[in-house]
Amino acid sequence: MSDNATSQQNQPAFDILRLYSKDCSLETPNIPQIFSKEWKPEIKIDFEAKPLKLNDETYEVDLRVTATCKIGEDVAFICEVHQAGLFLIKNVDEATLDYLLSGVAPNILFPYAREHISTLVNKATFPPLTLRPINFEAMYRSRQQEAAAKSDVANGADSEQAPQA
Template identity: 30%
Template sequence: MAENENGAAAADAPQAPKMNVLAQFVRDMSFENILAQKGINGEVQPDVQVQVNLDAKKRATENQYEVVIKLKIDSKSKSGGEQLFLLELDYAGVFQIENVPEEQVHPFLLIECPRMIFPFVRRIVSDVTRDGGFPPLNLETIDFLALYRAEIQRRQAATAQGTA
């Protein structure tokens, strides 16, 4: 076993994964206040549907990746089904990732990276809905691990059906 400068034995153990958020930004956002456009009056009880998609890709710089949380938030009236508002948001983060084994990069990008930037997405959604004339919409925490597992199962099912 080799010794380092301090005389301690240098272990061949892998280094701990390292992640840095280099940048985060709104890539695309759209908010439509349909309630105000149509002039619907009276008290309405909203039914809010949230769709979440994730995208990740390698950047040209070594060990850098871009991860995007794509939200589509659709709010309709519970009573009549009229559209109240529609919010679409693509929020991206640029990450420097090191010491992650190749077979673990994909889940790391689609679970850990979105967890890091989600609080900022939540704040934007709250601010935009409030500034758009509605009570602030506070998103519940998204379980990115469950989302990842569901997508893997969906892909496996699609592959099984395609080969059957």
């Protein structure tokens, strides 16, 4: 094998192998009574990205997005989507791997999850629900900065303790 081919094999790589819906559900426990209520919804959005290592270079990221809509105390709908993807990631350090799995991959998956939620809610004849974009990369960086700040505070507290005689 030539040196050029060897150096290309050792280059960092990130690629989308496949994107797919893993699970989609819509629960409407109070239909049809909910339609007679004044539409003043309280909507709560929860999300979580779970990476799974499948082999040395292939990872699955499962992004779960749940939209819960209440009218007063009554649940109008609960819509949950698991949007997943297979990603090829190789020749990167642990910090970069974590960033790709926790920031980049969820950013790729979220528009698909948004579209599924919007479609499911629309098919149940509720008013349109369009989720705002979420920047998972910015959230990842923010969590890293918070962790670094907490670590600095903890290390500073340790160094400020008076030595014992």
